[in-house]
Amino acid sequence: MGKFDLIRTDWKKLESEETDQMKKMERPALFKEIPDNAVLIDLIPYGKIKIGNKPLLETIYDRRSKRSGSDQPLTLEELSYLLFCTNGVKNQARPMFRTVPSAGARHAIETYLQVERVETLKKGVYRYLPLTHQLVYLKEGSLNEAIEGFLGQNFNADVMFFWTAVPYRMQYRYGSASEKLILLDAGHVCQNLYLACDAIGLGACAIGAYDQEKLDWYLELDTEKEVVIYNATVVK
Numbered sequence: 470m471g472k473f474d475l476i477r478t479d480w481k482k483l484e485s486e487e488t489d490q491m492k493k494m495e496r497p498a499l500f501k502e503i504p505d506n507a508v509l510i511d512l513i514p515y516g517k518i519k520i521g522n523k524p525l526l527e528t529i530y531d532r533r534s535k536r537s538g539s540d541q542p543l544t545l546e547e548l549s550y551l552l553f554c555t556n557g558v559k560n561q562a563r564p565m566f567r568t569v570p571s572a573g574a575r576h577a578i579e580t581y582l583q584v585e586r587v588e589t590l591k592k593g594v595y596r597y598l599p600l601t602h603q604l605v606y607l608k609e610g611s612l613n614e615a616i617e618g619f620l621g622q623n624f625n626a627d628v629m630f631f632w633t634a635v636p637y638r639m640q641y642r643y644g645s646a647s648e649k650l651i652l653l654d655a656g657h658v659c660q661n662l663y664l665a666c667d668a669i670g671l672g673a674c675a676i677g678a679y680d681q682e683k684l685d686w687y688l689e690l691d692t693e694k695e696v697v698i699y700n701a702t703v704v705k
């Protein structure tokens with residue numbers, strides 16, 4: 470116990486690794502493909518969002534993990550705000566630069582949602598499309614089904630965020646350092662969710678304890694290419 474190779478990345482050794490980028494292999498796509506005949510939902514764009522004027526210092530001070538809330542639904546504007554703050558693309562011509570930092574601007578993290586209570590959205594599983602600031606509807610589902618993947622934890626959520634990693638996006642450039650870098654990226658994403666929630670009167674709670682197989686299965690992931698790495702609940 471006490472030894473942790475993931476933390477003790479040896480960058481000198483990594484310099485001698487020949488990554489796929491060095492081999493000039495084709496660069497992996499920055500975004501997942503959108504399924505054929507997908508139902509796309511436009512979110513409220515950055516310039517039209519009117520909420521979230523709380524001072525940053527107060528937001529940081531007030532942030533707490535909140536595991537239950539009211540039974541009021543989130544508005545689409547609130548959800549748009551959270552998605553933009555946690556993975557939004559600021560300029561479509563430069564999609565590698567977002568509201569969150571990412572090692573080498575590789576952005577290996579994807580955002581899935583279990584929507585329970587959001588005005589104008591039907592209950593179900595969605596994926597965020599950062600480039601166009603849209604949601605793609607994936608399938609029916611409910612938190613009751615997903616919750617089996619949370620090891621008996623008892624929490625409430627109007628929206629559950631699931632963050633997955635597409636490791637090859639990072640491995641292409643950073644080889645064996647990628648796992649660590651992806652996990653560091655995930656911390657930024659979740660912290661932005663916490664602060665964004667507080668800034669608009671919502672509550673978030675990070676959920677790191679989950680059943681890997683059950684959540685990967687719930688989101689129907691091809692686990693050779695993509696796996697759940699982190700989650701969070703959002704309540705109003």
Ligand SMILES: Cc1cc2nc3c(=O)[nH]c(=O)nc-3n(C[C@H](O)[C@H](O)[C@H](O)COP(=O)(O)O)c2cc1C
Nearest residue numbers: 532533534535536622624659674675676677678679
């Ligand atoms: C990486 C990480 C994983 C966490 N996993 C869980 C979890 O599985 N379940 C839970 O109820 N809270 C979880 N939390 C929330 C912590 O319990 C919480 O941050 C901690 O108790 C401090 O409280 P605060 O966030 O209100 O300051 C997690 C937090 C982090 C950062």
